[in-house]
Amino acid sequence: MKENWDLVIGLEIHVQLTTASKIFSATSNSFGADPNCQANIVDLGFPGTLPVINEEAIKKAITFGIAVNANIANESIFARKNYFYPDLPKGYQISQYEAPIVANGKLRIHPTEEDSAIIIERAHLEEDAGKSIHFTHQNYTGIDLNRAGTPLLEIVTAPSIKSSKDAIRFLKRLRELVTHLEICDGNMQEGSFRCDANVSVRKSGTTKLGTRAEIKNLNSFKFIESAIEFERARQIELLESGENVIQETRLYDEKTQETRSMRVKENEFDYRYFPDPDLLPVVIDETVIESIRASLPELPDKKRSRYSKVLNMSAKDTNLLLNSPSTSKYFEDSLSVGLKDPKASFNWITGELFRLLKKSEVDISDSKVSATELGLLVLAMEEGSLPKSKGKEILNNMWETGTSAKILIEKQMSESSLSISDLENWLEEVLTENHKQVEEFRSGKEKILGFLIGQVMKKSKGRGDPRLINDELLKKLRAQN
Amino acid sequence: MDDSFPKEILKISDGLKKRKFSSVEITKEYLRRIKAYDREINSFITICEETAIESALEADKRIAKGAAGTLAGIPYANKDLFCTKDILTTCGSRMLSNFFPPYDAEIISRAKENSLVMLGKTNMDEFAMGSSNETSYFGAVKNPWDLRKVPGGSSGGSAAAVIANLTPLATGTDTGGSIRQPSAFCGVSGLKPTYGRISRYGMVAFASSLDQAGIIGHSAADLAFFLNIIAGFDPKDSTCIEKPTEDYSRNLNFPLQGIKFGLPKEFFKTELNSGLQQIFANAISLVEKLGGKIVDINLPHSSLSIPAYYVIAPAECSSNLARYDGIRFGHRAPNTSNIEELYEKTRSEGFGAEVKRRVLIGTYALSSGYYDEYYTKAQKVRRLIKNDFSEAYKSVDFILSPTTPTTAFPLNEKTDDPTLMYLQDIFTIPASLAGLPAISIPAGLDKGLPVGLQIIGDYFQEARMLGVANKIQQTTDWHKLTPKSNSEKKL
Structure with a gap:
């Protein structure tokens, strides 16, 4: 007998903040410059350079926190997430780990239904990495560090979304929110609004979460829905054939519409998070929160x-x-x-x-x-x-x-204006030519008015204003009554 | 050196202003001395002959216009971890042996604005990791007092260059004692200001929460004049403290009457040899004679300083040094076929043994499952040490101790035993962990080698601390002692 399975989805959304400059340097944050033309020595991680927090990014994070009714931390801490990758200039990403700036908010999937609210566990600020462009045929990789240091707000939901449709609804609502708050342009093609999905299944009626797979590389709503559905089917099939789901990161392939394993948990990086000694804790005064609240759109x-x-x-x-x-x-x-x-x-x-x-x-x-x-x-x-x-x-x-x-x-x-006097003539003509219909109207069949208007419009060769004709006709019909 | 060139900053400055000699002349003389004597000492990695003479010419013009400050035209040297625009900045490492920074560190900019003349870049332990200057890729620095001995580290090149009279002033950095310990070993004055008093922008990072730029010179007074230029807030460094600076030379006639000096009992549990004990006792009685009051104090957690330091500093270092991956700057291993191999070979070839050791220790201390046991615990210890000092400063104005447990030791003696080497910093690390200002000044010789006296002040007490040091130097000649080593005999 086939069992019923429940789907559990948690989302991690990277929202690129529309600040004028990068999160820790004065370089412009606009999209589309020639490779490596929008990266200064801080973005490139040159020896001796230091990050300085962009206050605009802090304000945008607070704006989001207020809008989802979250707690804004009085003190949040930037940490270093250490891993090696050629497009990660410093060998670590500055992010927030134990003390994120925003925690415990909610956003409804259906605006008028309170119980459709999804918990936003946290939203933290971090810098983006650059891009590696693999030229596999020429056997080399290009690195573009324009994106390095772009401010991101990573929004993490509780694992409480129950269907791929709801996941998409939630994302649409979130995208609508961040664009209306003017903290993100919401452009998914340019990567300003990106999503990873944590997907697991469990037997209906049970509460213990199943082993999840994290799906990356989802840059359209259509792909997200298709990836979640594929993943659900894959996991149920595994479990029903007596196998286990393993915790891993999977990539969505838009061509095959399937997900495939990228790395399993044992090979996950140990990020060795620790507080970044180059940055002080971000201390947020209640008055700052209140002034942002007051100017919220x-x-x-x-x-x-x-x-x-x-x-x-x-x-x-x-x-x-x-x-x-x-x-x-x-x-x-x-x-x-x-x-x-x-x-x-x-x-x-x-x-x-x-x-x-x-x-x-x-x-x-x-x-x-x-x-x-x-x-x-x-x-x-x-x-x-x-x-x-x-x-x-x-x-x-x-x-x-x-x-x-x-x-x-x-x-x-x-x-x-010439036709104003014409209108009078056409009205008279129509009323005399359509005696029968005029009678019908007067006997209460008011629907016939439309026919009469049409006749006048015909005489005006379509130039007449139907509303004006309507008003004038009514006047005449009622006056002669 | 020609007698017409004085060594003291104020006297050089006066000579320049009165046109007794020009900046070009004195610069050329120092460059000549470097070329003549540094082959043996190895205190410089780069000598900036051309740019030095250019800046000296500029300084002379500025002095002639009467628009120059106290330090205009005065030669100095920079530890080779301060980024200097278009000038090789190696950090004593093969990794950066080809690195020409595209920008100046903040303190370099400030020195340039004040028309100081940079003679060159001084040798150092690789990435400032070491207490003997033997970990430099560019070879060990020799102690001018005895060329068979180490000069201390990591700012060993700067300290050796000052005592060998190859420069009147040099910058240094101090993470756990890297200015004070070589200053003690070389018999010069070395200041580590309060953490955050001087910008770290452009200083190649070792351990960001401890790294502090400072100065090495012939006397406390000389340090005060240089500190006036480089201290102060810099918005490019978030940990730099936004607090007004003061005239650090204003307290140079500081009376010691009634000033309380604490002697931390815990520091004296370490075995000092009798010579060092005697010299320290002499220094204490001098302070008393000058009117200072000596008080015993407790710094109960100071014995935990070294273990805490050797978790925190390597942890930060493991992350700070991750950027040396062969991609954008510095050494890149040739002939690699994939990214892992590029990383592995680049870092294996680019870093020396001590740097690798600390990167490994730090990586371990931060890794999941060990973080709380090491890093979190070390941070707690650090807080306790800070509290110890705060408690102590309720009853005393300054704390006195020897700077080091020994005098300069022979080259190669401790290179095989890192833990023995780490003990060198036993008296200097507590102030580093607390972020307090401290200075080491010469206190005499033990068997022909200099001994340092450490004065630790409360936060931002640099002016008074330099005053105390200067008072001692006004009444003694310890800071005027110079080596009669082989190289000096050739003078």
Whole structure:
């Protein structure tokens, strides 16, 4: 008889902090420079050089700690994690071990469900290593130390996630959080948001954790899910055939969608952690925590509930907006011109604007049409001064020429002002030509209004504003009643 | 040496200011002496003839403009573990025998700003690990008092160069006694300031929580003037203490009346030979004669200093020296076929026996399962030793002891017995573990070899400590004694 197995997942997420300079040196922290052009003597571990902590990195770690309701350590300690690797310049990585800066926080998988919260055991600051690039065919390895010294916040969850789907949900929520806090750009391709997964299985109903495998090299949500599922199946198969799972580090291979052994526990490094004598303990004053708390941006959960309660947005639309802080900011900025219907703005943003952005490969934060300009355009349609049918054309015009919404709308209105008197004629014509339908309306079949609007639109050759027509028609129908 | 060139810093400075001689002249004279006498002593690894004369010319110009400080134009030498831009910095090791740093250590920058003239880089025990200067890849340094004897270490080159009159001043570093012990063996004055008083930036690290830059010279007064330049906060070193400096020469006429000097009972459980005992007793009675009050004190945990030190220092060293992997700088073993082999050969060839021994001890002490038993316990001992001193300084102003348990010993005598060698630092390590300032000054000769008197001060008491030392030197000639060794006879 087949037994039931429970999956247990713990995640370790490396969040690259968006500081201007590296964690222990003044070198720039930006991505994409030529190899080894962004590494100074401190990053290269030259004899005699010393690390000096970047306070911005400390502040970003505190920001995260506050946002997940964690304890911020009054005193945290940097330790050395010793191991040899060519892209680790000093022969040790400066990290935090026994006294991390953030401990014991939580983050919900489902924003409104308290019991979906996953415990964040700790989050600690550390420096990243460089990169080794293996040119196997030419038989040599290149080393790029630009990344050496990049500040990372390593976030470690309790082993309490129960499915690969939940793991992905949690990671999406975490990514949403760190990007909204503006402490990380969340870019998984560039490695700004990386994840290792500790996976084990145990018989349903038991509480003792099974032996885990740590899976590395997971740089997309899809891969993480696939790796966890593969690992679950592999471990269950082993256990059901009477074998043991061994504790090891496994690499995910995106081509085969399988994990393979990288090193077993006996060959794990003994990192010989000890407090780094070059750095003093990081002492954090309560007033610093309070001032960071006071300047914390609105958290995604709060934003989500506001979008739902105040703006009446659906959960699906909200998720789309919160996917990137710049999109939600753009959205909110567009409303600031006095829009009554947020959904209209949402539709314009996620529809035509997204298409234009994608076409030009531009991020929304660099959009050629500003949020308030887009807002003014939508407002004109909302107030009826611009027919909705004209919106797309004008938005494209704004995008191409940079002309303001106001000027284009005024131009449009002067062009269509002739037809204001035409509208009166068309209305009269439609009412006389469709006697039967007018009667039906008056006898209570109000749905017929749509048909009548359509007839007027036809006469206007699509130039008429349906809302205006709607209003005018109603006026006439009711007046003659 | 030509009588027109004085040895004392103030007198050299005065001569330069009054244009009795130029910096170029005195620099050339020291360079000549180094070339003439250092072949035997081996106190220099690198002699910077060209750059020295260039800086002397600059200093002369600055002096002529009247824009120069006390030390402008004065020659000095640097221990070869201070990084000097584009000048070979070996740390006494094959590993760095090809290392030209792209930057200056903080104290080198400060000396340059003050127009001091660097004569060269002095020999030392490899990576500052040793008490005899015999672990240098560039050969042992000989003690100018007796060329068959060691000069002490690790700053043996600096101490030997000063007493042989090859430089009036030299920098050193002290981790467990590396300035004080060679100063005692060579009969010069050597200061280890409070930990954090001088920037470590650009000092090749041995044991970061203990390493402290300091100075070796002919007298306490000379040290005070140099300390004025190099002491002070440096934001590039997180362990450097942000506390205002003071004029370290202001207390040079320090009256000893009523000043209390503690003699730690535990220090005298170590067997000293009668000659050393006599010399130390003489020094004590001198201090009393000058008005000082001698008090017996207890430093109950001092016997644990050496074991604690030889866990902490190697632990830090094992990590600090991990960067020498043949990848970015320093020695790289040729003809290796994979990364493990590159590491193994590079480090086997690049490091000497004592460095390897300490890397191994340190790696062991930090490894999982042993960490608490060794490293954690050693840190606890360190705290107890600190507390002992704090307790002692409630009742005394300074602590006195011999600097070393013996005078300079013969070359090769202790090289086969590291634990015997480690005992050399029995009186100097406690202050190192506590981070306290200490100075060794000459107190006379025992069988023709210098004996050092150690004065340990409370934190940041350098000015008063130098004052006490200077008071003793005002009333004695011990610091003026010079060797009549073979090399000196040729003068």
